[in-house]
Amino acid sequence: NWYSYYEMVSNSIIYNQNEILSYTINFENYTGGAHGSHTYTNHVLNLRTGNPIHEEDIFVENYQENLSQILISHIVKQRDVENAKDLENIGYFSIEEIFPNGNFLIEKEGIVYTFNEYEIAAYAVGPTQVCLPYKEISHLLKKDSPISKLIIK
Numbered sequence: 165n166w167y168s169y170y171e172m173v174s175n176s177i178i179y180n181q182n183e184i185l186s187y188t189i190n191f192e193n194y195t196g197g198a199h200g201s202h203t204y205t206n207h208v209l210n211l212r213t214g215n216p217i218h219e220e221d222i223f224v225e226n227y228q229e230n231l232s233q234i235l236i237s238h239i240v241k242q243r244d245v246e247n248a249k250d251l252e253n254i255g256y257f258s259i260e261e262i263f264p265n266g267n268f269l270i271e272k273e274g275i276v277y278t279f280n281e282y283e284i285a286a287y288a289v290g291p292t293q294v295c296l297p298y299k300e301i302s303h304l305l306k307k308d309s310p311i312s313k314l315i316i317k
Contacts (some may be wrong), residue, residue, distance in 0.1 A: 199287065257286075
């Protein structure tokens with residue numbers, strides 16, 4: 165009974181349409197201490213080619229700064245705070261360090277970014293998921309990307 169360490173891995177298919185497969189791998193473990201660890205790793209595949217889809221495949225050049233601002237504004241809304249700086253008062257680290265991390269999913273309505281524990285916020289905040297609707301980020305998306313048919317005009 166004293167040896168209560170564990171490790172679990174599971175996965176979930178989030179989206180499987182339009183020749184795109186998005187899935188998440190959930191890794192949990194506990195090796196002693198105050199709490200366990202949880203990590204969500206997202207993957208997106210182009211089913212036509214069998215290749216992974218990366219940010220560079222779907223976004224125009226130099227998208228990072230603009231996308232960072234959109235991510236931050238969505239987190240502000242989700243956490244119901246007045247402004248981005250207030251995020252730091254509820255457990256988020258420096259807002260200047262919030263940027264696209266490559267850990268995203270493609271869904272019907274938009275692109276969902278996942279930030280794991282300790283990535284942009286304290287453990288107590290938990291993981292942060294941010295859905296960016298296509299209509300809000302269409303100006304940053306390549307017109308000929310593997311997800312272009314999902315973008316609502």
